[in-house]
Amino acid sequence: MNADPGPGRLVCELSGVSAGYRRDVDVLTGVDLRVPHGCTLLTGPNGSGKSTVVELVAGTLRPSRGSVTVLGLPASTPELRSRRTVCRATPALYPALTVSEHVSLLEIDPGSFAERAGRYGLARWLDTPVHGLSTGNVRKAWLLLTTGAPGELLVLDEPFNGLDPQGVGALAGDIDTWMATGCSVTVVAHEPPEVFRDLVEVTIRIAGPGLPEPAGTGPR
Structure with a gap:
């Protein structure tokens, strides 16, 4: 089953x-x-393989079959390190x-970090x-430390988990700003907040054993 959001420039593609x-x-x-x-927005139930997609796009996990390209290059290409930013769900x-x-x-x-903080x-x-x-402040610190200078593609895995309303609003504002500067933002989330849904241009659902299902798309 294919998840094809339509014509336009792709930032990443998984094939077979x-x-x-x-x-x-x-x-x-x-x-x-x-x-x-x-x-x-990449969404779907827990255990459907969303975080596995993140690792494939990050280039840290290689497929046993098929290919993964990011910004037109194989996902494991070293050049992508300065062009792709990935914020994983678990702080490190x-x-x-x-x-x-x-x-x-x-x-x-x-100075920039203090302003965002x-x-x-x-x-x-x-x-x-x-x-x-606190758990919430660890999440905030992790987000701020990993997204200070995102590249052409920013992937956020469950970034709203553990955030209070102030953090949710600040992150939604940052996503809007990043998009305005030309950065593509892919958010992996099981239940994203409404304030973020207003920014979403394309939704891709992963269901069952990890097979993507086409989802409705619409303008901001």
Whole structure:
């Protein structure tokens, strides 16, 4: 079954893809999926293979069959590291370091980060070690640290999980801004908030064993 959102420039494409994390055990089988330029929602029930698609697009998981291209190149091409940004669902931060120390470690502009942290409601926690943050603030820090300078394609895996209303609104605002600058944004979400749905241009659903089903598309 194909998920074809229609004509236009594609930012990534899966063709006849089967993939999994164990030998001879595929999570996805025979998947054809096309993601156009713009704001795309990839949705579906838990266990349908959404995060597997993220890893395929990130180039960290290679298909057992088929091909995955991102911005016209094979997903594992090193050149894509500066053109593609992926924010995974599970934060991977150093527990003993503060948020500010992560900013320094990653060589992120502190002024820009502080401005975004204020909008997300994280500003008062910048000098707190990660192990002392709430789950929601860890999520906010992870989002801010991984999306400071997104490339041509930004993939966000369940980015709204654990965010309070201020964080949800700030992220939706950032997505709108990124799109205005020409960045394509693909959000993987089981139940995205309404404030984000207003930005979605194309919806792709993955159902059952991981086979994409065509979904309705519409303008912003």
